[in-house]
Amino acid sequence: MEFKLEDIEETFNGEIINKISNNEYLIKIQDKEHHLQILNINSRGMEFLLDNHFHSVNYIENQTAEMKIVVDGVPLTVNMHTKLDEIVYRNTGGADTGSTQINLRSQIPGKVVSIEVKVGDKVKNGDVVCVLESMKMQVSVKSHKDGEVKNLKIKEGDSVNKNDILAEIE
Known part of the structure; x- marks a missing residue:
């Protein structure tokens, strides 16, 4: 790092x-x-x-x-990392604009600090879906594609592991 x-x-x-x-x-x-x-x-x-x-x-x-x-x-x-947001964004599928992947997954373990969207919201590639706190840092998790939030698998205060599904975006 x-x-x-x-x-x-x-x-x-x-x-x-x-x-x-x-x-x-x-x-x-x-x-x-x-x-x-x-x-x-x-x-x-x-x-x-x-x-x-x-x-x-x-x-x-x-x-x-x-x-x-x-x-x-x-x-x-x-x-902590001059390109941390870019890396998290890319690893959640953000670099792939033609992504057909539905599930937005966590690339880090952490605690859900805030959720910026609700089911039914339209999101664009790169919009912040939630904020995770890990090792005293807050990291914005961004949508990996344009679409609609079909399901949220998290609540504020939840703990998530790496690769856990955070949301479904279609």
Whole structure:
């Protein structure tokens, strides 16, 4: 996944290479491998060891793809992925304008924060159908085609898994 720090032109790439145990991971940041052990995580922040060095993160504000945090006392704004909305849109079928697929599926696990349509509404390719919250980020899930909302499979507050059907659009 791509990360960008505010006021720094460089983009950093990070990924989980291997899950060692429930709270331990082998990760790669900028082509260098690191050992990550999560000590504590909650809605306000987290504590972790990165290559046996202790770090503390406090969450300040979370938006769709941007997170304001304080890491070891230093305030940062992190763009979680400069193309996150585009990727979610494409993976829900948005790049395929001639889609015959009826089901709009979730590409991420999360909680349904809001539903922007109701059964019977006409939608266009790219219209926001619902907003999911995952890992403190809110992601708009967009219609994968023009059509009419025939069925909603979700309610506000529901938890969804990756690939769950959110709506049927014909």
